[in-house]
Amino acid sequence: MRYAAIDIGSNAVRLLIADIIENQGSVSFKKTTLIRVPLRLGDDAFLNHYISDKKSLDLVKSMQAFRNLMDVYKVKDYMAFATSAMREAKNGAKVVKLVKDEANIDLEIIQGQKEAKIIYASHAEQNIDKNKNYLYVDVGGGSTELSLFSNGELFASKSFNVGTIRMLDNQDKEETWNELRDFIRENTKTFKGILGIGTGGNINKLFKLSEEKSDQPLSFNKLKALYNYLNSFSLKDRINVLGLNQDRADVIIPACEIYLTVMKWANIKNIYVPSVGMVDGIIQTLIEKNFTKAG
Template identity: 70%
Template sequence: MRYGAIDIGSNAVRLLIADIIQKGQDITFKKNTLIRVPLRLGDDAFLDKKISPAKMEDLVKTMKGFRLLMDVYRVEDYMACATSAMREAKNGADVVSRVRTEADIDLEIVEGQKEANIIYSTHIAENLEHNKNYLYIDVGGGSTELSVFTEGRVEVSRSFPIGTVRMLDNADEPETWDEMKEWIKDHTRKYKHMLGIGTGGNINKLFRLSEEKDGKPLSIGKLNDIYLHLRSHSLKERISVLGLNQDRADVIIPACEIYLTVMKWASVRQIFVPRVGMVDGIIETLIDKNLR
């Protein structure tokens, strides 16, 4: 049995095809195929408040390709979600209509809270130590989702329109940063020794650059050292010398800034990086819907 997960983000569009594994009551999945296309829809949405004809055409073509791949892999069920960029695009409904008509894919534009809920569907809370407090930080191209975990459950969560592509386009608002700072202070000040959990493509890459062992946390000091090292190289050098993909080499800098700022405001000294994201959450959501 195979499921498909499509994540239409502000920086990239992803398709994950996963093999579902059932052993008694235990249901897990194994990643079969993962495709990432750097369309960067956020450049249109955050500056012009709409998806341009050229980007819409590229998205429709990508969705046609994803539809064909899911057919070839005999995917039994799928879910396609669009996040921050499409939320802000005034012609988002037109994009959804074209994707349905031309690519035969039902696409849903999800609100920030549902996006956060899908990410948490990875059942990450089951692996948390119940006597510790965590701040969950998911940084995307257009938004940052924050949640406070206490006793293994979500106490409070919030989505803020602050993201890597948005920052590169100078489309982030100072008032939004102030609002996020106040929210973090209000909801974390009563906890001592709060730990961080970071998800998203950039923190996954930063963790690999840190050369920490899987399962070990990344300290704020080491994350800051990586940030300074990346900043010391030009964009071209980050690609040619450090080996970053072109569409990662620019967004990784604002991503570092968001993670470091949030950790500082919440007095978080260490962050765990489980290397899961939106597509993993979508697969778990499908498993919950169909099998659990």
């Protein structure tokens, strides 16, 4: 049996197709296909609060391709969620209808709180010591989701309109940064020795560049050194010399800034980087929906 997850973010849209594995009462999944298309809906949404006809058409074409792949793979169930960019676009509902009419995909625009909950559902924390305190940080193109948990229990969770595309377009606001800082300080003051868990395409790329062993965390100092190293190259050289994808080479700098800022405010010295994200959380949500219902 196969499920599919579609994540329509501010920087890229993703399709994950996964095989569902049932084994002695437990249900897990194995990723079979992951496709990422760098549409950059955030450029329209954050500057004009509107998704242009060209971007809408590109989105529809991508969704038609995703629909065809889901049909060929005989996907049994799927969920498609749109996040920050579509939340801010005044014509978001119109684009949702267009996707339904042209690609036969039911797309839901979700609020930041639900986005944080789905990302948290990816179970990135399951191989980590439950007795410790963790701040889960997911940085996207339009927003940053924070979830704090202690002893395996979710303690506080919030979404902030601070993201990589938003920063590149100078659409991040000082009051939002202040809200982020206040949330971190207020919710972490009673916890000692908080560890970070970082998700998102940028932190995964940064982790690869760090050449750390997969089960080891990335230290604040190493991340800061990586940031300084990447920042010493021009955008062109980050693409040509370092070999970064064009749509990664610019956003990786503001992403670094967000992770470093959050780590500094929360006094986090190390951040774990499991390679999961929104699409993994969607598959997990589908499993919980279908198997809890079946049970």
